[in-house]
Amino acid sequence: MIRKNILITIAILLVLLLIVLLPVKLTTSIISNSKILPSKEWIISKGLEGLIYTTLVDNNNGFNEEYSITQFDRGDLVKFNLNKNVKPGVNVFANDTIGFIYSSLDEQEIADLKGKLESAKASLNVNISGEKESLIDLEKKNLDYAKKQVEEQTKYFDRQQKLFEKQLITQDEFETQHARLELYKINVSIAEERLNSVLSGTKKEEIQLINSQIKSFENQISVLQKKSNNFVLTSPIDGKVVPTYNKDTLLIINDEENFTALIPVKLVISNSFSLGNEIEIMSRSGKTVTCRINAVDKSVKLIGGEQYLIIKTSFKAEPDMFLAGEIVECRVSGNEVNLINYLKFYLMQ
Structure with missing residues (x-):
């Protein structure tokens, strides 16, 4: 009887030894749920x-x-x-x-600038034709308006600068507001020089100032129209x-053709999966899409009291085969392992 038990024990040990030594490789796999998102x-x-x-x-x-x-x-x-x-x-x-x-304010400002542009062009024509009249009152009003624009834009730019420092607006938006403020300041200088020119009666300089003002108005209109195009x-x-x-x-x-699937895998078996391993995703209609692991999120997630890593894959699918946010079943193939590690893999699940 003792001899029989010894033989059985030896046989078992030999079988286990053969299992360890034989170059048999088995592929692990799991069945899991995956969350479908548009790519x-x-x-x-x-x-x-x-x-x-x-x-x-x-x-x-x-x-x-x-x-x-x-x-x-x-x-x-x-x-x-x-x-x-x-x-x-x-x-x-x-x-x-x-x-x-x-934007009603931008539309109104463009209309105002176009009106000023036409007024400046008319004033230029009057001066060029030699029909100079008293423009002092008009130029004083233009100067007052230009100063008011600088004052209001300065306040707005200060608010924009704070938002930019907090990264709440883009670089382009910030630079657009800064450029607008600089243009308004130029308008004040032009209006002051134009008023002085009218007062002094120096016709040549006045014509140059009117031309400068026309260019300034055209630049401001261009900036606002560029902003409107972004709308x-x-x-x-x-x-x-x-x-x-x-x-x-x-x-x-x-995106209705390209999808991303997020698949939770228990942390204890996550080392059994590598980039490029095959994944089969089953749609609700029974059709299957085959894809491969393209990323593993190394941030641990706690699901139902257990630790998980998230495997990611991307794939193309037929129209309406999957819905955004849908949870579907999938099979994830793991690495090839020997029989001992194969048994360990399934015991740890």
Whole structure:
């Protein structure tokens, strides 16, 4: 009996030794849930004090690819109008016009500058033709108005500078406001010299000043029109308009062909998975998409009291095969291991 037990023990040890020594490799795998996200999504939203944000989110790489802020003056009547063809469920293409932002103050300022430009051109024609009349009162009013513009723009620029220091507005927006302030200061200098020229009656210098003022008005109009052109919002991606139920979110466009899947994997077995390992994602219709691990988030997440890492993959899919935010089942293939490690892998799950 003792001899029989010894033989059985030896047989078991030999089997275990063979298991360890034999070059047999087995592929591990797990069944898990994955969260489906559009590879990219473009969001238009509104904030406090007339701020309008546009954000291009890159879910595949995990960062905001583009982020812009447009701010309007207090008291400005701002309207956001969608293109009438842009509705939930509609497909759009990159560079399609999505909507328009209308600023009453900018439109009014452009109209005022155009009026001043025409007045300056008329004044130039009068002086060139030799029909000089008394322009002193007009030039005094122009000077007062120019000084008032500098005063108001200085206050606004100071507020913009604080926002820029807090990184709440873009470099372009900050530089536009700074350029506008400098132009207003130039207008004051031109108005002062023009008034002095009118008072002194030096016709040649007066004509030069009027020409300078005309150029200044044209530059200011150009700056404002460039700003207004930025108020035409175009989509940076191909995608579909999706419904939004948040009052501060004006529009969302999702990429409908390229997707990102986030797959939680227990931390204790995460070393069993490597970049390039195969993933099979099952759609709700039963169709399967095959892709590969392209990233592993090294930030630990706590789910149900257990520690997890997030595996990422990206893939293309047929239209309507997956929905943004959908949770679907998937199978993730792990690394090849020997039989002992294969058994350990499944015991740790």
